[in-house]
Amino acid sequence: MSDLRDLYQEVILDHNKRPRNFRILPQSTHKADGINPLCGDRISVYLDVEDGVIKDIAFQGAGCAISSASASLMTEALKGKPVAEVEHLFEAFHNVVTTDCECPRGLGKLSVLAGVRDYPSRVKCATLAWHAVRAALERHTEPVATE
């Protein structure tokens, strides 16, 4: 059970139970859907971008604890950040969930998802929301898939 606690940390279980920014943004400037064809999970992300800054961000959908918590934590991390920082953060986050790297300081709470690296089949759950945000910012109209 102890190694499972590395994956399912309290912060993750909490964000799964009470996801933050879990709503539709009626005035969003950007929106995209992310689909994991492997499991059928689907989330929608909404962004309100003004002057190159993410003023507000929200998501909706159904997914596992890892994808829900990751989406929730991501919205907290990205709110108020310049759009230009998204790629940088995503890259750092992706490294954390796929490699044995030291967690960079700038990631903050996102680093609780580092345990995913020991569960390769779950990496896509952790990155689904991020793929959707990148698609929204690139203004993809088709849902983006993890496969």
Place this chain on the structure above:
Amino acid sequence: MSAPPALSTLPPARAAGLDLARIRAEFPILRQRVHGKPLVYLDNAASVQKPRAVIDAIGECYGGYYANIHRGVHLLSERSTVAYEGAREKARAFLNAASVQEIIFTRNTTESINLVASSFGGSVVKAGDEIVITGMEHHSNIVPWQLLCERTGARLKVAPFTDAGELILEEYERLLDSGRVKLAAFVHLSNALGTINPIKLMIELAHARGVPVLVDGAQAVPHLAVDMQALDCDFYAFSSHKIYGPSGVGVLYGKQAFLEAMPPYQGGGDMIRLVTFEKTEYADLPNKFEAGTPSIAEVIGLGAALDWLTAIGLDAVAAHEHELLDYATARLQEIPGLKIMGTARDKAALAAFTLQGVHPHDIGTILDREGVAIRAGHHCAQPVMQRYGVPATARASFAVYNTRDEVDALVKSLWKVKELFE
């Protein structure tokens, strides 16, 4: 949270006359530990493990007499051809087909269905015609028909099922009554619900209206004896890998009259009698539908699997699995918040469920760390998930080698899931 209850008060294990220890000993893969725990393999509906007899049959082919079939004048080719065609006879006997000409080897159930959709469907189905399926089909018995409908302008009609997961026969009959139906295609045993459809009756209802029938038997054949003469179905499809045989081989049974009238599915070697640049004469059945070099050793392995299963006896297998499912159903229902999806009166081999507050993928990951392998997801039956309004389910599915102890391990791990998430 409440503590897990003491082990069930249900009667002790009987194994329907099967020597389970001996059967398990025939599966080398089952001896291992995963994540430090004994492997409890309950993902049999996805693919089943292979007994030594099957592994050896493949090894003996490659190690002893392998060569290409149907063309060599040398001894190895003759021996391989005899073994390959011997497997066809075994498949014929297993299904009680009238003739080996009615047994076509394919890659899997999916290809068997695609063959019929393409060859039969392509030549018979026209704009305005209808294909009837049920709401509990695997994607492999939906998408080939959708593609056919797109090509021809035909329409796909879907017979619904009840909350328990039982087909609504009146609705099925109503769809058949349109006078435009060219084929009914439905699953024998649902991989997402465990429902056993009343296929004999469904075939009769279709035939009474002159509608031919294809049955997707992928999940059924490892658990139920099937008899083509008694069922009178026109096409029956299954996969080797779900019936203790190797992957890469499927079977399509088709009534000879249909198969003879149908055009070839793929062109190539082994399916011709004479080729000139002006015209090609096709080979007789079954070769007409087996273009190119097939999975020779794997077909022979399937033959060994059918021998192995027949020797145990499908009735004994079914009795054991039925008892296991009853036990699992009772034990799973002891877990608060656990809901079994698919409660048909006639059901076999698997329990699909959801656990309140925990996504099936998280259940799958946690169970894996306890050594218990299950499937979590949509089981390639997304319309079934949509029917129940869930994104996914967890599914424990059984094979002849599973035991009550393994059901106990499953249930114990599910209590751990609850503990972690509460």
